[in-house]
Amino acid sequence: MIDADVHLVAQPRLDTLVTEFHSDVLRLGTDFAGTAWIGDIPDPVSGMMGPLYQRRAVDSQLFLPDTHWYTVGALDDAEVQVSVGLLQVPGTKQGTQGLIGAIADPQADFFEHPEQDDRVGLCLTLRGEIWSNVGLSYRITVLCRREALIP
Secondary structure (H helix, E strand, C coil): CECCCEEEEECCCEEEEEECCCCCCEEEEEEEEEEEEECCCCCCCCCCCCCCCCCEEEEEEEECCCCCCEEHHHCCCCEEEEEEEEEECCECCCCCECCCEEEEEEEEEEEECCCCCCEEEEEEEEEEEECCCEEEEEEEEEEECHHHECC
16 A cells, blocks of 8 residues: 555666576576656656655555566575665755655565466565655665576
8 A cells, every 4th residue: 555656767677697606506686776756756857856745654565667577486595685775855845855754674575477376576565654755766686596587
């Protein structure tokens, strides 16, 4: 559930083959990155989001538009890392910085394909409470066996 609109803007996905340090095993490394605009999108001229100030709950799983599809059984040793950073909080009409609230404990979760039980993709989970529009940058890194990827 979310009381604010969320718009994901994905950056190009980066896929690499990574050699594990201790075993020399090749694994697939994928970096998913982009921006989550919560509550509003930036004005195309100024780049700023509108100062809509109201208390809104954020509890949402956001489908990554550039997700890979993975085989569930081959993800038993997958490693996932997620980081989220504050990109923008709009200013007030008085020219001061807006109130933000909190976006706590961002997570990356695998979710089932809606039509095929043997596939999972990635969601970015955001929870918290905001007082104004917020722009967040995100980066999710998945490291897994190559056979986990469904071409």
